[in-house]
Amino acid sequence: xxxxxxxxxxxxxxxxxxxxxxxxxxxxxxxxxxxDEAEKQAFIxxxxxxxxxxxxxxxxxxxxxxxxxxxxxxxDDTIHELVQKIISDEDTLHGMDxxxxxxxxxxxxxxxxxxxAITGKHPKLNPIVMAPFVDEDALSVVVDEYIAGNLSESxxxxxxxxxxxxxxxxxxxxxxQNE
Amino acid sequence: xxxxxxxxxxxTQYRKDLQLTQDDLANRFNxxxxxxxxxxxxxxxxxxxxxxxxxxxxQTNVENLLCLNETITIEDEHNLFKNHSRPYIIQKxxxxxxxxxxxxxxYQFSPLERMKILKAIKEDKLNCNLRDLAVRLTQSEHKYLFxxxxxxxxxx
Numbered sequence: 001x002x003x004x005x006x007x008x009x010x011x012x013x014x015x016x017x018x019x020x021x022x023x024x025x026x027x028x029x030x031x032x033x034x035x036d037e038a039e040k041q042a043f044i045x046x047x048x049x050x051x052x053x054x055x056x057x058x059x060x061x062x063x064x065x066x067x068x069x070x071x072x073x074x075x076d077d078t079i080h081e082l083v084q085k086i087i088s089d090e091d092t093l094h095g096m097d098x099x100x101x102x103x104x105x106x107x108x109x110x111x112x113x114x115x116x117a118i119t120g121k122h123p124k125l126n127p128i129v130m131a132p133f134v135d136e137d138a139l140s141v142v143v144d145e146y147i148a149g150n151l152s153e154s155x156x157x158x159x160x161x162x163x164x165x166x167x168x169x170x171x172x173x174x175x176x177q178n179e
Numbered sequence: 180x181x182x183x184x185x186x187x188x189x190x191t192q193y194r195k196d197l198q199l200t201q202d203d204l205a206n207r208f209n210x211x212x213x214x215x216x217x218x219x220x221x222x223x224x225x226x227x228x229x230x231x232x233x234x235x236x237x238q239t240n241v242e243n244l245l246c247l248n249e250t251i252t253i254e255d256e257h258n259l260f261k262n263h264s265r266p267y268i269i270q271k272x273x274x275x276x277x278x279x280x281x282x283x284x285x286y287q288f289s290p291l292e293r294m295k296i297l298k299a300i301k302e303d304k305l306n307c308n309l310r311d312l313a314v315r316l317t318q319s320e321h322k323y324l325f326x327x328x329x330x331x332x333x334x335x
Contacts, residue, residue, distance in 0.1 A: 072323035103294035104323075107302070132266050133295070136180065157226040161181040162266075165247045168181070172241045175227060 002043070003033040071104045083109040086125075087116050098125060102133035111138040118145055128158045136164040143167045147174050182267040184221030185246045191219045193237040193244075208232060221264055253277055259287050273299040281307035285315050297324050 002022040003014040014033060017025060022043065025032060034040035071079070083105060086098075102110060114134045117125035118141055131139065142159045145151040151159075160171065194204050201219070205212045208229055217223040225233060234244055242248055251271055253259060256279055259268055269292050271277040281296065288296060299305040300312075301324055313321065 069319070072319040099291070103291060103298050136270070153227065160227060161183060161224050164180070168245065168247060169242065171227075172231075175231065179231070 001035040002039070003035065004030065005033065068100050071101065074104070076106060079104055080106070080109055083113055087113065087122070099129045099133070102130055105133070107135055107138070110134050114138065115141055118142060119150065127155070131159055131162040134162075136162070139163050140167050143171045143174075146171065180267050180270045181224065181245050182251070183224050183264040184262055185249075185264075186224060186244065187219045187221040188262065189244060189246060190233065193239070194219075197237070207236070251277060253279065256280075256284055257287075259284055265289075265292065269295055272296065273305055275305065281305070282311035282315055285312065293320060294323075300324065
């Protein structure tokens with residue numbers, strides 16, 4: 001139970017607080033009384049966790065922000081290295097918007113990353129976000145994967161607007177033949 | 180790439196030719212009127228399934244409905260995206276299928292679109308007057324394209 005001391009008619013009395021009220025009072029640095037030591041520890045620990053969460057988020061955002069600002073100043077080899085890391089390790093992408101990186105990639109890297117995404121081997125890479133930055137000719141893989149049965153209708157619906165005319169014709173020919 | 184806005188205009192035209200309201204057409208395909216409205220204003224495109232159904236209703240083929248064999252003309256260079264979808268225009272510029280003076284129209288592009296254009300220039304896929312373009316670039320864009328830093332008009 002969490003109590004707070006208040007004065008009524010010059011007398012000190014303790015009133016019980018709800019958890020929400022207790023949190024507000026704690027943040028206002030008002031003295032609280034805990035009837036159970038374990039409850040006190042748990043209550044204070046909940047604030048420690050919150051502080052850690054709050055501290056962690058800006059650190060990630062800052063890291064990401066720094067990387068985005070650095071991208072124009074990175075040489076091709078460094079960016080290529082970054083792409084290889086993204087391809088081989090899902091966690092490299094932690095909190096990073098892949099669309100921001102895509103314009104800086106050379107054609108081969110963009111295609112490699114897209115192929116990795118389209119084959120579903122990297123769950124954090126979204127091919128739909130990447131498609132506008134991939135060379136139209138390299139997007140042929142979308143039709144190939146669909147014909148091979150490796151691409152869902154919903155993925156195809158999102159990707160077909162980016163295909164070139166030849167691939168679109170090939171796609172619809174396949175669809176009409178299979179109807 | 181498909182010009183979603185042009186496709187939307189075409190769907191609207193076909194619908195009106197058949198004297199159907201948006202509600203009529205939406206009911207026929209079991210979609211909401213809002214979804215149809217999004218197709219017509221180019222915000223989205225029909226799914227593959229519905230595209231073939233639309234072709235049957237409009238008695239046309241997919242190539243025609245998706246405007247695949249049409250050439251593009253820009254009516255006003257200072258309003259590049261009028262009646263066209265943005266990704267489509269950017270793609271056509273990069274492919275050299277739309278002839279515009281890049282430095283003159285550069286202000287119309289979003290930061291990501293600018294990067295796509297600069298990337299194409301850097302990879303020699305697109306030509307333009309680099310001296311005219313340089314003064315319109317941000318510092319990081321300048322560094323990206325020329326590998327030099329722009330400071331107060333002086334190139335280092």
